[in-house]
Amino acid sequence: MARAGSAGKAGESMADEPSTNGEKKGLAALVEEAREDAKVLKEKAKEEVETLKQPQKTQLYKSIFRVKHDDSERSRALGVLSNVFFHLHPAKINRDAVRYAYTWGMGGITFYLFLVLTLTGVLLMFYYHPTKGQAYRDIIYLMNDVPFGRLLRNMHRWAAHLMVIAVWLHMFRVFLTGSYKKPREFNWCVGVVLLVLTLLLSFTGYLLPDDQLGFWAVTVGTNMANATPILGAGGPFGMQLGLTNYNDVRFALLGGSIVDANALLRAYIWHCLAIPIIASVLMGLHFWRVRKDGGISGPAPVMLESEIKPERKI
Amino acid sequence: MDWHQLWEIVSAPDNVPIVALLFFVPFYAWYGFRQARENDRLIGQLEADPQLAKTHHRKIFPWKPGWTKEVHTWPYLMRIEFLAAIIVTVLLIVWSLTLNAPLEELANPNLTMNPAKAPWYFLGLQEMLVYFDPWIAGVVMPSLIIVGLMVIPYIDVNPLGAGYYTWKQRKFSIATFAFGFIVLWLVMVVIGTFIRGPGWMWFWPGQTWDPSKVVFEPNRDLPDIFHITSMLGKGIFGAVAMGIYTMAAWYGIHKLITATPFNRKIYARMSFIQYITMQTFLVLMLLLPIKILIRHLFRIKYIWITPWFNV
Ligand code: HEM
Numbered sequence: 063m064a065r066a067g068s069a070g071k072a073g074e075s076m077a078d079e080p081s082t083n084g085e086k087k088g089l090a091a092l093v094e095e096a097r098e099d100a101k102v103l104k105e106k107a108k109e110e111v112e113t114l115k116q117p118q119k120t121q122l123y124k125s126i127f128r129v130k131h132d133d134s135e136r137s138r139a140l141g142v143l144s145n146v147f148f149h150l151h152p153a154k155i156n157r158d159a160v161r162y163a164y165t166w167g168m169g170g171i172t173f174y175l176f177l178v179l180t181l182t183g184v185l186l187m188f189y190y191h192p193t194k195g196q197a198y199r200d201i202i203y204l205m206n207d208v209p210f211g212r213l214l215r216n217m218h219r220w221a222a223h224l225m226v227i228a229v230w231l232h233m234f235r236v237f238l239t240g241s242y243k244k245p246r247e248f249n250w251c252v253g254v255v256l257l258v259l260t261l262l263l264s265f266t267g268y269l270l271p272d273d274q275l276g277f278w279a280v281t282v283g284t285n286m287a288n289a290t291p292i293l294g295a296g297g298p299f300g301m302q303l304g305l306t307n308y309n310d311v312r313f314a315l316l317g318g319s320i321v322d323a324n325a326l327l328r329a330y331i332w333h334c335l336a337i338p339i340i341a342s343v344l345m346g347l348h349f350w351r352v353r354k355d356g357g358i359s360g361p362a363p364v365m366l367e368s369e370i371k372p373e374r375k376i
Numbered sequence: 377m378d379w380h381q382l383w384e385i386v387s388a389p390d391n392v393p394i395v396a397l398l399f400f401v402p403f404y405a406w407y408g409f410r411q412a413r414e415n416d417r418l419i420g421q422l423e424a425d426p427q428l429a430k431t432h433h434r435k436i437f438p439w440k441p442g443w444t445k446e447v448h449t450w451p452y453l454m455r456i457e458f459l460a461a462i463i464v465t466v467l468l469i470v471w472s473l474t475l476n477a478p479l480e481e482l483a484n485p486n487l488t489m490n491p492a493k494a495p496w497y498f499l500g501l502q503e504m505l506v507y508f509d510p511w512i513a514g515v516v517m518p519s520l521i522i523v524g525l526m527v528i529p530y531i532d533v534n535p536l537g538a539g540y541y542t543w544k545q546r547k548f549s550i551a552t553f554a555f556g557f558i559v560l561w562l563v564m565v566v567i568g569t570f571i572r573g574p575g576w577m578w579f580w581p582g583q584t585w586d587p588s589k590v591v592f593e594p595n596r597d598l599p600d601i602f603h604i605t606s607m608l609g610k611g612i613f614g615a616v617a618m619g620i621y622t623m624a625a626w627y628g629i630h631k632l633i634t635a636t637p638f639n640r641k642i643y644a645r646m647s648f649i650q651y652i653t654m655q656t657f658l659v660l661m662l663l664l665p666i667k668i669l670i671r672h673l674f675r676i677k678y679i680w681i682t683p684w685f686n687v
Contacts, residue, residue, distance in 0.1 A: 138448045151453065154446040158437050160453045163411060166404060167460045174461050178468065198482045205479065216472035223393035224468070226497050230557075231404055237528075237553050238408045240546065243538040247529035254525045261497055268495050275390075277483035278492035282502065286514025291685070297511040298685035320485060362539030363434030364419050367638065370535055373645050 150349050158361045164239070165358065168232035172260075173345065175225040179263075180338065182218040190270070192330035194323040197272040222264050229260045241359040249351040252344055259341045266333035272326060280329070281321050287312040378584040385570055385581075389478050392471075394496055394569050401562060405554075411436065412541040419544060435540075490574045490587055499568025500561050506576065507667045509686055524657045528553075531654040533645045548633060552658070560664055595677040598670075607683060614680025618687065621666070621679075625659045 117123050118131055129140040139153035158164065189208055190200045204211035233253065236242060242250035265283065269276040288296040292303065293311040300310065307319040317324025352358065386395060414436040422429040433439040447453075481487075494502045504513035536545040543550060571578055573585035598617060599610045634640050646654075670676045680687040 135448070138450050142448075142450045142454075148450070148454070151449040154448055155453060157443065157445060157447045157452075158435060160447065160456060161437065162456065163407070166407070167456070170457055171460060171464055174464060178465070201479055205476075212476065213469075213472050216475065216477050217468055219477035220393075220471050220475070221468055223390075223496075224464075227393060227397055227400060231400060234401075234404065234557060235408065237557075238412070238541055238550065239539060240537040240542075241539065242529040243532065243535070244529075250529045251526045254522060257525075258522060264497065265495060271479055272483050274480035274483055274487070274489055275478060277485070278489040279494050282492050282494045283498065286501075286510055289510035290515045291511050294511070294515075297515070302684070321483075322485075360539030361435055361437065364415055364422070364540055364542070365536055365538075366419060366423055366429060367536065367545070368423070370641070373533070373535075 150353075152353065152357060155357060156361075159358045161361070164361050166231060166235050168228050168235055172225055172228040172232055175221050175228060176341070176345070178221045179218060179225065182214055182221065183334065183338075185214055186218055187334060192270070192327050194272065194326060197270065197326060201271045201273075222267060225260060226264055229257055233257060239360055243359075246351075246355045246359060249348060249355060252348050252351065256341060256344055256348060259337055259344065263333065263337050263341065266329045266337065269321070269326060269329040270333065277321055280325070284312050284315055284321065284325075287315055377582045379582065381584050382582045389475050390496065391569055392475060394566060397562065398566070401558065405558075408541050409543065412543040415540050415542050416544040419542070491572060491576055493568070493572075496565060496569050499572075500564035503564040503568040503572065504664070507664075507671055511685065512687070520657070520660060524661070527653055527657065531646075531650045531657075533650060534642045548639065556661060560661070593675060595675055597678040597681055598676050599681060601676070607681075610681040611683075614678075614682065614687070617679050621663070622659055625662050625666075626655055629655060629658050629662070 113119055118127075128144050130137045131141065142148045142151050142153050186204070189204050189211065191197060201215070204215055206212075208214075236250065236253065265280075269280045285296075288294045288307070288310060290300075290311050291298040292300065293305070294300050295305040295307050295310040295312075307313065313319060315325075315328070316322070317328050385391060418432075418434070418436055422432060422434065480489075493499060501513055501517060504517060507513075508517070532549050534546060534549065536542070570581060573579040573589075574587040575589065577589050577591060579585055579589075597610075599605075599613050602613065604610055604613050632639075634643050643651075667679075670679075678686045
């Protein structure tokens with residue numbers, strides 16, 4: 063507006079006037095100005111404190127979480143889909159599939175125990191040397207001197223046992239609900255491999271404390287390898303094929319003919335590195351297939367005998 | 377009754393998982409079968425009333441018109457997952473605070489543990505060593521179990537019972553799996569843990585584990601009963617005996633899977649390869665209880681003896 067413009071001009075000239083008059087008035091003006099600035103700053107600070115009460119609106123929050131976190135349908139879906147850890151889930155699922163009664167939560171519990179084992183296992187690795195003599199001392203040290211070391215070791219041990227139980231029960235429920243049927247045949251097979259890996263993880267870990275329990279358990283276990291037909295010195299056709307205790311499959315597993323330093327190192331590497339990596343990859347595959355096979359198999363509407371469709375021949 | 381011995385076995389920290397298993401498996405079996413029974417009742421209703429079958433939502437869970445078919449994962453599923461994680465964590469911490477993981481003496485190859493036991497989850501296989509040579513119990517059986525589990529989805533041609541608990545529609549497959557999992561695997565684990573003592577001898581619960589116990593078990597082989605002594609004779613006799621067993625088992629299993637009209641309907645859907653595969657695995661699986669039985673009833677150790685292997 064033209065008037066506002068001229069009024070501004072007038073105000074300016076008025077303000078300019080005193081400044082030409084003397085030092086004192088100038089100081090007052092400066093104080094006034096500073097006070098004015100402080101007031102603006104205070105307003106700003108107040109505003110910012112207000113926004114802190116709503117952290118979801120901050121740039122920091124938005125940069126990390128990307129979506130709003132309110133009660134709307136869209137945000138709930140996006141909250142799941144746009145989070146790398148949660149996006150294993152679909153945004154929505156069959157309303158009855160969330161019932162505990164159907165899955166018993168066993169697959170999820172197995173996975174959670176695997177995560178617990180990874181965490182406690184890595185912490186244990188900070189205190190453990192896979193060498194004869196030192197290994198056993200490390201465990202003693204861990205149990206008696208390391209802060210929370212005993213709890214750590216116990217948790218790792220019992221979580222491993224629980225995982226074995228959970229994976230068996232998971233398989234049992236998958237069988238009972240017929241969830242291996244078309245189109246989930248392959249995921250069942252992936253599951254079987256995961257089952258074997260779970261047992262092998264537990265088994266290789268058994269040797270690591272280097273005590274009598276582990277030593278004899280692994281001795282009993284690997285003696286079986288010695289009895290493998292064709293590949294083991296003690297098995298059928300082993301001797302005829304020229305196998306001895308020093309070139310058969312048990313030797314390959316143990317790095318020797320008895321459970322000793324090499325076996326300890328090999329068990330350590332299988333246990334801490336190789337099998338966890340393989341199992342992680344297969345778990346990724348397993349979860350991906352659950353989604354791609356159409357999500358969890360049920361609880362599906364029951365089908366009647368009269369509704370069986372004639373099979374399709376290839 | 378040696379209560380101390382019993383307590384020592386049951387409370388050994390590494391045996392606690394099996395004690396837990398003794399509780400979990402019956403519980404979940406009951407939990408699953410309870411839902412199976414409810415579903416079966418619903419199936420019966422729907423089969424009797426085709427009109428109802430057209431309109432019913434076909435689940436044992438409540439349903440009202442207007443309810444959405446799906447719910448949001450967040451929060452309806454994820455809150456359960458977080459809750460489960462918390463419960464498992466608490467359980468694990470309490471368990472870890474109260475019970476210490478075992479640590480025996482330093483490994484000593486010169487001091488044999490008696491009994492020397494594999495970890496509890498492999499005790500089923502170790503128990504099989506009583507009945508089979510190590511190459512069977514330790515190598516062939518685990519391989520057959522793994523492959524056998526993997527072929528299940530490809531030989532079970534029954535299209536019913538996918539995605540819900542049922543007994544009526546899958547009697548044969550559920551009975552077979554439950555027999556394998558519970559009787560041939562878990563019961564053997566329990567026997568291996570609680571019953572087998574020093575020298576892998578059988579000790580009833582409450583019996584003292586006496587390392588000097590010796591049991592005189594006059595083990596015979598099947599050919600001995602027929603007074604066959606030559607190696608060649610034993611080999612041929614064993615092969616024939618195994619052949620007869622295979623045929624008998626095959627025939628029995630065939631009768632079983634074609635016993636009812638419904639079974640025959642499913643059987644008709646099977647391809648030749650599926651049928652052969654299933655029969656092979658079932659015949660082999662049945663060999664376990666048979667060998668356990670003839671061992672205990674007739675004290676027979678081997679059926680088939682050759683210079684290279686014994687079965
Ligand atoms: C490390 C071991 C395993 C992990 C972490 C795992 C995890 C899971 C999870 C989280 C699910 C989603 C549903 C549920 O929780 O039940 C699932 C489904 C499934 N699992 Fe596993 N599992 C494992 C081993 C196995 C084994 C041993 C089998 C079978 C032999 C198996 C077969 C299946 C099948 C067929 C499904 C799809 C079930 C359905 O759609 O209802 N898994 N698994």
